[in-house]
Amino acid sequence: MSSAELDASAMRGAHARGERSVRLTIEDTLARIARIEPTLGALSAVLADSARTRADELDAARANGFEPGALFGVPVVLKANLCQTGVETNCGSRVLAGWRPPYTATVVERLLAAGAVPVAVAHMDEFAMGSSGENSAFGRARNPWDLARTPGGSSSGPAAAVAAGLVPLALGSDTGGSVRQPAALCGIAGFKPSYGRLSRHGLVAFGSSLDQVGPLARSVRDVELALEVLSGFDERDSTSLRAAPVARSARTSLAGLRVGVPQEYFGAGLDARVRATIETALGELEALGARRVPVSLPSTALAIPCYYVLATAEAASNLARFDGVRYGPRVDGDGSLEGMQAATRGAGFGAEVKRRILLGTFVLSHGYAEAWYGKALAVRARLRAEFEAAFAAVELIVSPTAPTLAFRLGEKSADPLSMYLSDALTVPASLAGLPALSVPAGFARDGASELAVGLQLVGPFGADAEVLAAGRLFEGATRHHQRRPALAAS
Amino acid sequence: MSSPSASAATGWNTVIGLEVHCQLATRTKLFCACAAEFGAPPNTRVCPLCLGAPGALPVLNQGAVALALRAALALGCTPDPASRFERKHYFYCDLPKGYQISQFARPLARGGGLELASGKFVRLQRIHMEEDAGKAIHDRGAHTLVDLNRAGVPLIEIVSEADLSGAEEAHEYLTRLKETLQFAGVSECDMERGSLRCDVNVSLHRPGTPWGTRAELKNLNSFKNVVAAIEHERARQRVELEAGRRVRQETRLWDPERAETRTLRSKENEQDYRYFPDPDLPPLVLDAATIARVRAELPELPAARRARWQRDFGLTPYDAGVLSASRALADFFEESARLSQRPKEAANWLANDVAAALAAARLDTPADLHLTPARLAQLIALVADGTLHIGGARSVLKALFTRAATPAELVAELGLAQVRDTAAIDDWCRVAIAANARAAADARAGELKALGALIGPVMKASGGRANPAAVREALLRLLREERA
């Protein structure tokens, strides 16, 4: 059986039992990458040498009686904003071209400790700002279901790589939907944990109060496995939850589960085909014993402006460090310090990043901070309270993950505002810090293409295991996640 | 000269507020585990966080919190149960993240203050915690060099109300503040090493009229410069105002070489720092138990110690002041007083001979002179039991500064023990009487002044070891005997 057919836990089992060498899996994976990647364009760097070396080390360790970890020999792809010592981590930005971090992110350390093998670094929207992957300075990933379309963003490369069967598991990051939306558009599972569940140490910051690392996989079962490995308190992140690693929930049935459906998520901007697919999925949930309960989240319409004010304010601050002084490329400008810094930043950042830096600078600037940043904080508090009220009556809140099907590359790139609106359904859970999963809900036709639709499941803060269990039971019953794009079979 | 007289002389009142930055005496930086020591080779105390590497996150040093809280309590401030770290944004080559983590809307503590000798209470506005920037070096060649060792070192900023009315008051305030912080073990307060820095706000106004526009003075790296800069700025503003011009709100740089201030930037060019709570750091929650514990652990502060010494030991205010100049000296005194059970003598030695020796050698504490409280106590005991007279004791003290011996050993080695052998004293006296017939005759005639002329040669003959009182007694007896 080729490695493309195995999920992470099956692959790990085959390695652990010695039925298959890690080296074979890695060679298989590298061969697949060589075949498919030129068409897909998901990866910014293939770590062939280090992956082979590591595979041999793992095989040798197993032969020496080393207890195999939970991801033993599983090839993984990392978004280009997760630091690995000595591996170019450019965040899709010219301002970090060639930058090799002097340290490794906690989540990557934990992956390595569990025996995973990083095989590639994947493209992303520059500094995770974008919903299509098109804002990368180094390459635009394509959607495996239709190569003319976006895989979503900003974790465009990781989602495309998993959907195309290059690897069973990838790590992305989700600030306002950057794991869930590409997972939805690529027909895979993507999870944003409760804020603080996964360490942000070594994740290049975009909006620090929103950022979470998130796993992407072809099955929720693999997401659960990854979360077990990655979660748990990290003393290097002051916002890390003081909690034990998330253990898989023992839930075996959705019977009696109250599922809230917020009317505000089914408004005018929702594509009719998405709506129909989600309605079918809701019916499937009910068929599995869940009870559908209408809920209201009245401030939803304010979530997009709220999110873009807070995220850009934090981003403008987080990106102030890229100034050509200590690392990264430098542009001399007029020869003064100020001129050098301005020229380095002017040339290093792409249009969307500059737009957001200016927006974030504006909303914190003197005379405007109260009306913009202050208001956004108030809206965030209100959204949190509305979720809390809703969760008094339901265990989960479900909705579409994205309001549209995967759009064509280039379709929205000239219109930043419409691109921002594609995050409308994912940002509320980000603002409230809640665990949120996207699972394949089914497929819809657009012309000749069959395109994936994602179902978003949101739970109360800390209920990561429950959200994942519901997603796993849904996918187990519907089997949408077993469909593969034609590209993956090549 | 203090401000009331200045005001009477010039017709202007001076209003001064101070912002003091003080480096906390921690082992590590405020938000990372790099060593906070001074003087390491450039860029060798730098981690991803100090470098401003993306993805690196701040984790608060609880040692820094404890020291900052101690400072706040020592200065009578009220701690905020949930103060907050915020980001202060500006671009400069020594600021690795493009923002400084500081406190703004919710500082660590508010209120409190310090009392001056006059009884005037100088109120504090706030104390907040923040990280230091790196160091930019401009005087080496065609470029500016950046060293990040200092980036992230923990500071507190202590902001006074504008309660000070003259340069001398500012100086006294700084002296009191520094000794309090040193006694509390908060900081070394060494201006030369940059662990104490001071900015001054100065404005002038006519008595009975509203306060004038203030100028902020920076780059004041010694108390002397603070005084000089205030005096200069006061004169400058007076000239402006008396010429009918307005004082501009601006930041001015003190140039110690030229002894003047000059404009660094005006208000129109003030930065828009865009403060907002740092999302990487939760609020700094201080519960009542923590505050109570730190309060209980506060060492006795200099003002309290001085009062106790005067009350319990009978020290003069002057001696108490000298002995509380540093925590080390004060502790040395207390230990010497305890071991010798003679606090006044201990105070005399320390405030006079030891202080003079320290000043001459430009040293800070008796320990720098190899002196220990035990040795000083032994010296005091040797004087008290008559083994040494005061002159001999001074010689022993001098020897103690350079030798590792005990006072008793030095007495023996230098042959300084007082001679109490009456036969020897009598012999020296007889020689003196014989050699000074005229003085002896005058003394016999009852002229006690003449006795001094006989004591001198005896002391000389004894090598200074004869007890002067015993010599006097022997001379009087021998003169009497001769007459009889």
Place this chain on the structure above:
Amino acid sequence: MSAIDLDALRKLASLARVRLEDDELRRLAPEFERILEAFGTLARADLGTPAEAPELPAHARADEPLPSLGRDALLAGAPQADEGFFVVPKTIGSAR
């Protein structure tokens, strides 16, 4: 929250220390205006004062040093370095 004109945008760019060419500024201005107009619902929303976020216990570490990075590795990534220092164009005075 009125429209952002070119001068205001220039000022923001300078505050954010980003050099923008004139054509970039001209392209950005209307986009900015549209975005702020669309987000005006937020600035106009009547919400009262926000509830404070729940306060977590202070997360702090012990005051114990760990090794810093090696200087050679640190400076290897620098655009310009000399004799153990990062090197930047000559500048005077602190920005603070």
